[in-house]
Amino acid sequence: MPDSQTTNLARTCRRCGKQLIFRTREGLAPTRKYCDSQCWRAHQCERRRATFWTKVREADGCWLWLGELSRTGYGVMYHNSKAHPAHRMAWLFTHGGIPPGLFVLHRCDNRACVRPEHLFVGTHQDNMIDMVTKNRQARGEKQGASKLTEGQVRQIRARYAQGDITKAALATEFSVTRRTIQVIVEGLGWRHLA
Numbered sequence: 001m002p003d004s005q006t007t008n009l010a011r012t013c014r015r016c017g018k019q020l021i022f023r024t025r026e027g028l029a030p031t032r033k034y035c036d037s038q039c040w041r042a043h044q045c046e047r048r049r050a051t052f053w054t055k056v057r058e059a060d061g062c063w064l065w066l067g068e069l070s071r072t073g074y075g076v077m078y079h080n081s082k083a084h085p086a087h088r089m090a091w092l093f094t095h096g097g098i099p100p101g102l103f104v105l106h107r108c109d110n111r112a113c114v115r116p117e118h119l120f121v122g123t124h125q126d127n128m129i130d131m132v133t134k135n136r137q138a139r140g141e142k143q144g145a146s147k148l149t150e151g152q153v154r155q156i157r158a159r160y161a162q163g164d165i166t167k168a169a170l171a172t173e174f175s176v177t178r179r180t181i182q183v184i185v186e187g188l189g190w191r192h193l194a
Contacts, residue, residue, distance in 0.1 A: 013039055049093045052077060052086075062108055063115035073111035090114035091121070103127055109134060147176055153184055160185045 011020045013035040020035055034040040055067040055077075065075030065086040075086025091104045094116040098104060105127050108118040122130070148156075152174060159165050160181075167181040174181075183189035 048079060052089055052093060055086075056090075056114055058115075061115075062110045062113035062118060064110075065112045065114050069112060075112050075114060086112075086114050087119055090116055091119050105130060109136065147180075148174065148184075156181060156184050 011033070012018070013020060013033070016035060016039055018035045018039075034043065055065060057064045057066055067086065068076045068078075070076050070083075070085075076083045077086050077089050078084070085104070087106065088098065088104045091098060098121060102121045102123060103126075104119050105122050106113060106118060107120060108115075110118070113119075156170055156174065160167070160170060167178050167185065170181045171178045180189075
């Protein structure tokens with residue numbers, strides 16, 4: 001049985017448009033669609049970028065991520081079964097890479113925002129300074145470990161200031177330690193209520 005004849009077929013790379021010549025047997029179409037793996041990866045990245053921006057609602061202010069949100073309110077984009085923060089992906093698609101050790105931070109404090117103009121890169125320390133400057137840090141009853149409410153702290157201070165109850169009695173009444181009461185009445189803790 002004689003071999004099928006081979007022919008040269010031309011195809012264009014889907015990304016760069018370069019002409020590809022394939023030597024193939026008659027009746028078989030070439031399966032390659034890109035000139036090399038670099039073109040394939042670049043084309044996949046371009047497709048992800050295009051898909052990403054279809055999940056964004058642009059407005060005058062923040063551009064909101066319409067896809068999935070994490071339990072903390074940040075946008076989430078999935079790629080290869082892995083979750084990526086949407087604001088980081090917006091930075092990557094707009095500015096390129098993120099230098100090692102740096103984070104993508106929000107100027108607008110809207111966790112679902114992916115507008116490139118509202119993002120900047122900075123260190124963990126920059127993020128903490130930004131949080132304190134904007135008064136967003138968890139304190140008082142917003143802290144997960146807090147056993148007291150702001151109302152209870154005000155009540156403790158007022159009752160201790162009257163001088164008719166001891167720190168030990170307050171500690172027992174509010175089910176906290178004497179040290180906790182001492183920190184409250186001396187103004188070392190819950191300073192934002194001063």
